[in-house]
Amino acid sequence: MTDPVRPLPDAPGVAPGPAAAPSPPPPLLDADALARDAERLEAVWRGPRGFWGWLTSVDHKSIGKRYIVTAFLMFLAGGIEAAMMRAQLSGPLRGLIGPDRYNQIFTTHGSTMMFLFAVPMMNAMGLYFVPLMVGARNVAFPRLNAFGYYTYLVGVVFLYVSLFVNTGPDAGWTSYVPLAGPEFSPGHRVDVWAQLVTFTEIAALAAAVNIIVTTFKLRAPGMSLNRIPIFVWSQLVVSFMIVFAMPAVATASTIQLAADRAVGTQWFNPATGGDALLWQHIFWFFGHPEVYIVFLPALGFVTPIVETFARRRVFGYTAIVLANITTGFFAFGLWVHHMFATPIPELGQSLFTAASMVIAIPTGVQIFCWIATLFLGRSRMTTAMLFVLGFLFTFVNGGITGVMLASVAFDKQVHDTFFVVAHLHYVLLGGAVLPLFAGFYFWFPKITGRMLSETLGAWHFWLFTIGVNVTFFPMHILGLQGMPRRIYTYLPETGWGGLNLLASAGAVVIAVSVILFLINVWVSWTAGAVAGPNPWASSGLDWATASPPPVYNFVHPVVVEGRHPLWDTVGPLAVLTGLRTDRREELITTTFDALPDHRHQSPRHSIWPLYLALCMGVVWIGSMFSPWFVLGGFALSLLGLLGWGWQGSRASGPELVATPHDLVEAS
Amino acid sequence: MSPRVDEPLVEQRAVGDLSLLPTVTFGSRSLMWWGTLGFMVIEGWTLALIVAMYFYLRQNYDAWPPLHTPAPGIAVATWNLAVMLVSCVPAFLAARAGKRLDRGAARIWVTVLALFGLATVILRWYELWALNVRWDTNAYGTAAWTIVGVHATLLLLDVADTIGLSLFYWIGRSPVKMLSDTNDNSFYWYFTVGVWIPLYVIVYLGPRLFG
Numbered sequence: 001m002t003d004p005v006r007p008l009p010d011a012p013g014v015a016p017g018p019a020a021a022p023s024p025p026p027p028l029l030d031a032d033a034l035a036r037d038a039e040r041l042e043a044v045w046r047g048p049r050g051f052w053g054w055l056t057s058v059d060h061k062s063i064g065k066r067y068i069v070t071a072f073l074m075f076l077a078g079g080i081e082a083a084m085m086r087a088q089l090s091g092p093l094r095g096l097i098g099p100d101r102y103n104q105i106f107t108t109h110g111s112t113m114m115f116l117f118a119v120p121m122m123n124a125m126g127l128y129f130v131p132l133m134v135g136a137r138n139v140a141f142p143r144l145n146a147f148g149y150y151t152y153l154v155g156v157v158f159l160y161v162s163l164f165v166n167t168g169p170d171a172g173w174t175s176y177v178p179l180a181g182p183e184f185s186p187g188h189r190v191d192v193w194a195q196l197v198t199f200t201e202i203a204a205l206a207a208a209v210n211i212i213v214t215t216f217k218l219r220a221p222g223m224s225l226n227r228i229p230i231f232v233w234s235q236l237v238v239s240f241m242i243v244f245a246m247p248a249v250a251t252a253s254t255i256q257l258a259a260d261r262a263v264g265t266q267w268f269n270p271a272t273g274g275d276a277l278l279w280q281h282i283f284w285f286f287g288h289p290e291v292y293i294v295f296l297p298a299l300g301f302v303t304p305i306v307e308t309f310a311r312r313r314v315f316g317y318t319a320i321v322l323a324n325i326t327t328g329f330f331a332f333g334l335w336v337h338h339m340f341a342t343p344i345p346e347l348g349q350s351l352f353t354a355a356s357m358v359i360a361i362p363t364g365v366q367i368f369c370w371i372a373t374l375f376l377g378r379s380r381m382t383t384a385m386l387f388v389l390g391f392l393f394t395f396v397n398g399g400i401t402g403v404m405l406a407s408v409a410f411d412k413q414v415h416d417t418f419f420v421v422a423h424l425h426y427v428l429l430g431g432a433v434l435p436l437f438a439g440f441y442f443w444f445p446k447i448t449g450r451m452l453s454e455t456l457g458a459w460h461f462w463l464f465t466i467g468v469n470v471t472f473f474p475m476h477i478l479g480l481q482g483m484p485r486r487i488y489t490y491l492p493e494t495g496w497g498g499l500n501l502l503a504s505a506g507a508v509v510i511a512v513s514v515i516l517f518l519i520n521v522w523v524s525w526t527a528g529a530v531a532g533p534n535p536w537a538s539s540g541l542d543w544a545t546a547s548p549p550p551v552y553n554f555v556h557p558v559v560v561e562g563r564h565p566l567w568d569t570v571g572p573l574a575v576l577t578g579l580r581t582d583r584r585e586e587l588i589t590t591t592f593d594a595l596p597d598h599r600h601q602s603p604r605h606s607i608w609p610l611y612l613a614l615c616m617g618v619v620w621i622g623s624m625f626s627p628w629f630v631l632g633g634f635a636l637s638l639l640g641l642l643g644w645g646w647q648g649s650r651a652s653g654p655e656l657v658a659t660p661h662d663l664v665e666a667s
Numbered sequence: 668m669s670p671r672v673d674e675p676l677v678e679q680r681a682v683g684d685l686s687l688l689p690t691v692t693f694g695s696r697s698l699m700w701w702g703t704l705g706f707m708v709i710e711g712w713t714l715a716l717i718v719a720m721y722f723y724l725r726q727n728y729d730a731w732p733p734l735h736t737p738a739p740g741i742a743v744a745t746w747n748l749a750v751m752l753v754s755c756v757p758a759f760l761a762a763r764a765g766k767r768l769d770r771g772a773a774r775i776w777v778t779v780l781a782l783f784g785l786a787t788v789i790l791r792w793y794e795l796w797a798l799n800v801r802w803d804t805n806a807y808g809t810a811a812w813t814i815v816g817v818h819a820t821l822l823l824l825d826v827a828d829t830i831g832l833s834l835f836y837w838i839g840r841s842p843v844k845m846l847s848d849t850n851d852n853s854f855y856w857y858f859t860v861g862v863w864i865p866l867y868v869i870v871y872l873g874p875r876l877f878g
Contacts, residue, residue, distance in 0.1 A: 029679045140698050209705035217698055221683075243705070247713040255717070255813055264803035265813070267720075273727045273806035278720060285716075559682055572678035578686035587685060588698065598689045600698055601844075638827065645831045649845045657843050658689035658696070659766050666691075666768070666843045 028572055034555055040581035041552040045137070047605035056605040058142035059551055063149050064128030065447065070149075070156060071121035074112050075433075077160070079514065081109035083507055086471075090504035092492040102488035103170035104189070108163050110173030111193060114290065115200040116159065118432060120152055122297035123207035125439060126235040128447070130211055132542035133229050135220030135560065137553045137586045138602050140213035141206075143609050143644065148206030150613030155199025158621060162192040169193030172486060174287070175257065177268040177279045182261045191261060191624040197253040198620050201246040208242035211235050218586065219594040220541060221576060222560035227594075229540055229563070230314065233321050234300025237328040241289050241296075244332065249286035252279060254620075262623060277342055284335035292331040294428065296324060298435035299366055302388055305442050306370050308538040309385045310377025313564060316369040323362035323369075330359040340411045349408050356406035360399060367392060382536075383457030387438035390465040391430060398426025401476065416486075419479025425472045437464070437517070444524070445531030449547045452528065456520040463513035470506030474499040539564035544573065557587045560594075583652055598658060606647055612640040691843050693766055693850050703851045707858045710821055714862060717817060718869060721810040732800065732874050733807050740797040744871045747790040751860045754783035762853035765846040773849050774836035780856065781833045784826035791819050798870075811870050818859075818866055825859045828852060 047053045057063065084105055088097045097105065131139055139145050162168055170189050171180040180190045215228065215236045228236070256279070259265040266272040268279055307314045314320065336344055336352040344352075370392070379385065401423040405411050414420060437460070444452045483496050490496055534543035544566055545554055556575035562568030576596065579585045584602040589595055615637035622629020655666045694700055725731055732738055761776035795815055802812035832852055835841060 026680045026682055029681055034679065141702055144702075205709055209702060209709075212705060213698060213701045217701060243709055244712055247709055248716055251713055251716055251720075255817065256720075259809075259813075265809040266803060266806045267724075267809055269806070272804070273724060273733060274809070275724060275727060275806070278723055281723075282716070282720070556679065556681070557685070572680045574682045575679045576683045576685050577681045578684040578688075580686075585690075587688075588692075588696070596683075596685055596688060597696055598692045599685065601690065641827065642831055642834075645828075646835060649832075649835050649842065649848065655691050655843050656687070656689045657691040657768065657846075658693070659768060660693055661766070663689060664768065 029556075029575070029577070037581055038550065038552075038555050041555065042550060044582060044584055045552040053605065055610055056607045058138070058146050058603060058605055058609070060127055060131050060139045060142065060145060061447075061549060061551070061553075063145050064124050067120060067124030067127060067149050067152070068447075070153060071117050071124055074116040074156060075121070076514070078109050078112040078117055079511070081105050081112065083511060085109065086504040086507040088488060089490075089500050091501060092490050092494070092497050094489060097488060099488045100170070103486075104163060104166075104168035106486055107169045107172055107193070108159065111159065111169060111196060113428075114173055114294075115197060116152075116156055118294040118428065119200065119204055119290070121436065122238065122294055122432075123148075123204060123211075125301070125436075125443075126211050126239075126297060127207055129443065129542055130214055130232055130235055131218065132446075132545070132549060132553060133232050133540050134215060134218055134223060135541045135544075135554060135558050136214060136218035137584075139210045140218055141210050143603055143606050143648075144206050145210050146606070146609035147613055148203040148210075150610050151199050151206070151616055152203035154613055154617040155196050155203070158199070158617070159192065159196045162188075167192055169196070174283060175253075176283075177257065177260075177276050180257060181268055181276075182264075185261075188624055191258060194253040194258040194261070195620045195624065198250055198258075199616075201250040201253075202616070204242050205246050205250075208239035208246075211239040212243075215239075216591045217588050219589050220558050220560045220565075221587065221589055221594055221596050223589075223594045225592055226318075227560060227563045230303040230317065230320055230324075231300040231540075234296045234324050237324045238293050238296045241293050241328050241331060245286045245289040245293065248282050249290075252282040252286070256282070258623065263627070277339075280339050280342065281335070284338045285332070288335040288338065289331040291427065292327055295431045296327060298391075298432040298439075299324070299363075301435045301439035301442070302370060302391065304538065304540060305384050305388055305438055306373050307564075308442070308536045309380045309382055310373050311380065311537075312373055312377030313539075313567075314369065315372035315376060316365075317563060320366050320369050323365040326362040327359060330355060330362070334359060337406055337411070340408050341415045353406050353408055357403055360403055363399065367396070382441070383452070383454050383461055384438045384441040386458065386461040387434050387441065390461060391434035391438065394426060394430030394434060394465065394468060396430075398423060398428075398430050402427060414479050416484055417479035418475040418483045418485055421485050422472045422475035422479060425468075425475075429468050429472070434465070434468075437461075440517075442536070443542075444521075445535050446542060446547050446549070448525050448528075449531055450524050450528035451531050451535060452524045453520050456516055456523075460513050460517045460520065463509050463516065467506050467509030467511075467513055471503050471510060472506070474503045474506075478503075534566065539567040541565050557596075580653070601652075603648060606644070608640050608644040608647065612637055612644065615640055691847055693847050694854075697847050697851070699848060699851045700854065703855050707855065711858070711862055714814070714817060714866065717810075717813055718866070721814060721869065724806045724810050727806065731807065731877075733805055736805065736807060737799040738874045739799055739811070739871050741871045741875070743790060743793045743797045744867060747787055747794055748863065748867050750783065750787050750790060751863060754780060754787065755857060755860055757783060758853040758856045762850045765849035765853075768843065768846055770836070770841055770846065773846055774833070774841075777829060777836060777849055777852070778833040780853075781826065781829045784822070784829050784856075788819075788822060788826055791815075791822060795819070814866055814870050818863055821859055821862075825855055829856070 047057050084097060088094050088102065127139060127145060167188050169192050171185055175190060175193050178184055215232055256267040260267050266274045268274045268276050270276065303314050303320065333355045334352060336348060337356045340349060405423060441452055441457055478496055478499050481496065531547045533546055541558060544558060556577050558565065559574040559576060579587060579599060584604065585599050586602050588597050588600045590597050615633050618636065619630050619633030622633060657664050657666050757776045757779040761773055761780055764772035764776055798811050800808035802808050829852060832849065835845060
C-alpha cells in the first residue's frame with residue numbers, strides 16, 4: 001500500500017533532511033472556505049434539535065457537561081449529608097438525628113462522595129477535555145460514552161430514591177461483612193449499596209476504555225507519545241488503573257456480596273468455608289487505587305494551570321509523566337495498610353508499610369516540579385492559581401498524616417478513629433477538590449464561553465480553604481483523644497464537645513463558600529465577560545478552538561509540532577485538510593508517532609445507549625427482588641444490542657478499504 | 668446563555684491532504700479492535716481475580732473438593748472444550764474471508780461459528796450441573812460455580828454478538844465495515860475459547876488431579 005498522504009514540506013513526524021530544499025510556505029486557508037467547511041460540519045455533527053436530540057446526543061461535550069453537572073449535584077448532596085452529621089455531632093447528646101438514620105446518612109455521604117461525585121467527576125473532565133486536548137472531534141466510542149453516563153445516572157436516581165424511602169445503605173461506604181452480609185443486614189439497604197456500586201463501576205469502565213482508545217488512536221497528527229499533554233497522561237494512567245481496579249469491586253459487590261445476600265452463595269460465611277477477610281482484600285484492592293483514581297486526574301489539572309500562570313513550560317515533563325505511571329503501579333501494592341488491624345503476617349505488614357511510604361516519593365517529585373516551575377516563571381495570581389497553592393498546602397498535610405498511618409504501631413492506635421477521618425478528608429478535599437475548583441475556574445470559560453468572577457472566586461477560595469482546615473484539623477486531635485468514627489453521638493464526659501463544635505463551625509464556612517461559588521457560576525454563566533477562544537493565553541489544543549467549542553471541535557485536524565501547540569507554533573496553525581464534510585469523519589493516527597493512518601466514520605446520534613442503560617437498571621435493581629427481572633432485563637437488552645449493532649454496521653457513502661493485503665475502493 | 672463566538676480563529680495553513688486515506692482498516696489499525704481488546708482485558712482480569720479467590724478459599728480446606736462433596740464430572744466439560752477448540756476453525760475462516768473482502772464466505776463462516784456458539788452454550792448448561800455441587804452448598808461450590816458461570820456470561824455475550832452479526836449478513840446489504848467487524852468478532856472468540864482452557868483445568872481437572 002502506498003502512503004496516501006501526499007508528500008508535504010511539514011509532514012508530521014518527518015524531520016526535514018539536510019538535502020530537502022526549502023519550499024515556500026503553503027498558503028493560508030481562505031477564511032470564506034473555512035467558514036463554509038465549518039457550516040457543513042455543523043450540519044453533519046449536530047444531531048436533531050429539541051428534547052429528542054438531547055436524549056440521543058453522543059457528543060462528548062454534551063455528555064461531559066451532563067456528567068459534570070450531575071457529579072457536582074452529587075457533591076452538593078454529599079455536602080448536605082455532611083452538614084447534617086456536623087449538626088448532630090456539634091455537641092454531646094444532640095438529638096437531631098437518631099442512630100438508624102445517622103447510619104444511612106454517613107453511608108450515603110461516603111458512597112455519594114466516592115462513587116457518585118469523585119470518580120465520575122474526574123472521568124467527566126477527561127471525557128470533555130481529552131478529545132479537545134488531543135485535537136479529536138469526539139471520543140473513540142461516542143455511544144459507549146452516552147451509555148456510561150446514563151448507567152451512572154440510573155445509579156444516582158436509584159440511591160437517592162432508596163434513601164428517601166428509608167432504604168438507604170447503612171453499613172458504611174466499605175460495607176464490611178459480616179455486618180453487610182445476609183445475617184446482620186436483612187432487608188434491602190445493603191443491596192442498594194451493592195447495586196449502586198455496580199452501576200458506577202460499569203460507567204467508570206466505559207469511560208476508561210473510551211479515554212484509553214481516544215488517547216492512543218485519535219491524537220492530532222504529530223502528537224507523538226512524548227508530546228501528550230500531562231492532563232491527558234494523567235487521565236490515561238487513571239484509565240488503566242480503572243481497568244484493573246473496578247473489576248475487583250464489581251466482583252466483590254455483585255458476584256459476591258449481592259449473590260451471598262440474594263441466592264445464598266457462601267463467599268463470606270466461615271461456617272461453610274467462606275472467609276470474611278476476603279471481602280476486605282478484594283474491596284481494598286479496589287479501594288486503595290480508588291484514592292489515586294480520584295487524585296491523579298486532579299494532579300493533571302494542576303500542571304496546565306501552573307504552566308499557564310507561571311508563563312513557562314512545566315519543569316520536568318518526563319519526571320511528571322514517570323511519576324504518574326509509577327504512582328499508578330504502586331497504588332496496587334498498598335491495599336493491606338487498610339487491614340493492619342486484622343491478622344496479617346509480620347513480613348506482610350513490613351512490606352505494605354514500606355510500599356505505603358514509597359508512594360509518597362513520586363507525588364513529591366510532581367510537587368517539586370510545580371514548585372520549580374513557579375519559581376522559574378513569572379507568576380500571575382488568579383483564582384485558579386490560588387486554588388493550586390491551597391492544594392499544595394492542604395494536600396501536603398494530608399500526605400504527611402498518610403505516611404504516619406503507614407506505620408503499623410501508629411495505625412493500630414488510631415484505627416477507626418477521627419484521625420483517619422481527618423486524614424482522608426485532607427487528602428481528598430486537598431488533593432482532589434481544591435484542584436477541581438482550580439480546574440473549574442480555569443476551564444469554565446472554555447465550556448461556557450464566559451469568565452467566572454475573580455472577586456467572588458477569591459472569596460470562594462479563602463472561605464473554602466479556611467473552612468476545610470477549621471473543619472478537619474481538629475479531627476486529628478479528636479482521633480488522638482480516642483473519638484471513634486461512625487458514631488452518632490458521644491457523652492459530655494468525653495470532653496470532645498469543644499473541638500467538635502469548632503469542626504461544625506468550619507463546616508458552616510465551607511457551606512457559605514460553596515454557595516458563593518454557585519452564585520458565581522449562575523451570574524457568570526448568564527452575564528459574565530465573554531471569554532474568547534484563549535482567555536488565559538494557554539498552550540493546549542483545547543484553546544485552539546472557539547469557546548464553547550463547536551460540535552465538531554476543529555474544522556481541520558491540527559498538526560502538532562511540540563508539547564505546547566499554541567506556544568510552539570509561530571504564525572498560522574498548520575492543519576491537514578481533506579476529511580469529508582458530508583459525514584462524521586475523523587482522523588485516526590498511529591499509536592506511537594501519531595502519523596495519519598485512516599479516516600474513521602463516527603456514529604450518528606442514537607437512542608440505544610439510553611435504552612440499554614435502562615435495561616441494565618431493570619437487571620440490577622430487579623435482581624434485588626427476583627431473578628426473573630435479570631432474565632427479563634437481559635431479554636430486553638438483546639433488542640438494544642441488535643439496534644446498536646445494526647446502526648453501527650451501517651456506513652454511508654463510498655469506502656476506501658485497506659485490507660492487510662491491498663487497498664481497494666468499495667461501496 | 669452561552670455566547671456564540673464565530674470570530675475567525677487562529678489563521679490556518681494546510682500542510683497536507685487526507686482525502687486519500689483509507690476509511691476501513693483491519694486489526695489493530697481499527698478502533699473496534701482496540702475496544703475489543705479493552706473489554707478482553709477487563710473480562711480476563713475479572714476472571715483472574717475470581718480464580719485468585721478460588722485459591723484463597725482453597726486454603727480453608729484440607730481436601731478439595733471438601734469432604735462429602737463429589738468431584739466434578741469431566742465428560743461434558745471435555746466435550747465442550749473440544750467443540751470450542753474446533754469452533755476456532757470457522758472463526759479463523761470467517762476472519763480470513765473478511766480480510767479478503769469475500770462477503771459470501773464471511774457470511775457462511777460467521778453463521779457456522781454462531782451455530783458452534785449455540786452448541787457450546789447448550790453444553791455449558793450441562794457443564795454447570797456436572798460440577799456435582801450447588802453454588803450454595805459451601806464455599807467450594809460457590810467458587811466453582813462462579814468461575815464457570817462468569818465465563819458462561821462472556822460466552823453468551825459473544826454468541827449473541829455472533830448471531831447478530833450473521834443476521835446482519837443475511838438481511839440487507841452488508842457494508843465493508845462489517846468485514847472488519849467480522850475479523851474483530853473472531854479475535855474476541857479466540858479470547859473466549861483461550862481463556863477457558865486454564866479455567867477448565869482449574870475447575871474440572873484440578874480437584875481430581877491435585878485434590
